Amino acid sequence: MLRIVAAFGCGLVFGLGLAISGMIDPTRVLGFLDVFGAWDPTLAIVMVAALAVTTPGFALARFFGKPVLAEQCAWPTRTAIDRRLVAGAMLFGAGWGLVGLCPGPALVNLATLSPRVIAFVLAMAGAMALYDRWPKRG
Numbered sequence: 001m002l003r004i005v006a007a008f009g010c011g012l013v014f015g016l017g018l019a020i021s022g023m024i025d026p027t028r029v030l031g032f033l034d035v036f037g038a039w040d041p042t043l044a045i046v047m048v049a050a051l052a053v054t055t056p057g058f059a060l061a062r063f064f065g066k067p068v069l070a071e072q073c074a075w076p077t078r079t080a081i082d083r084r085l086v087a088g089a090m091l092f093g094a095g096w097g098l099v100g101l102c103p104g105p106a107l108v109n110l111a112t113l114s115p116r117v118i119a120f121v122l123a124m125a126g127a128m129a130l131y132d133r134w135p136k137r138g
Contacts, residue, residue, distance in 0.1 A: 003069045015108045021046045024108050026100025033097055095124075 022028045023046055031040030067073055096102050099120055101109065106124060109117040 006069055014104065018105050018108050024105045026105075029096070029100040029102075029105075033100075 018024050022042060028040055028042055031038060032043035034040075061067070061073060065073070092102070099116075101117070101120055103124060106117060106121050110121060
């Protein structure tokens with residue numbers, strides 16, 4: 001139960017951060033990506049602030065070694081830059097650039113009940129389900 005409460009609290013902080021910073025507004029994100037037009041640096045400021053909080057958090061997590069609410073840390077084991085990673089990053093970037101939403105802000109935006117956001121989240125969930133059924137190689 002405590003893990004569910006902690007997950008809810010983390011999600012709430014994340015969602016509030018997205019809302020307060022304006023990152024749930026696709027036009028703001030698209031403004032950041034418009035480097036040769038009316039560039040909006042807001043997303044860069046949000047990224048720097050996130051790194052300022054996350055970097056010491058990861059250092060503390062590595063220092064203590066074991067999480068409070070889990071048996072072990074779930075650090076990534078794959079570090080290679082391969083075709084799958086590059087292709088996935090390109091698809092993610094294309095979706096982000098076309099719509100101005102990525103998964104986190106899209107889920108927060110569901111609260112607006114915007115048909116455009118609902119369609120995006122359904123398409124995203126569908127792509128994730130297709131990926132899970134895709135044959136894995138080596």
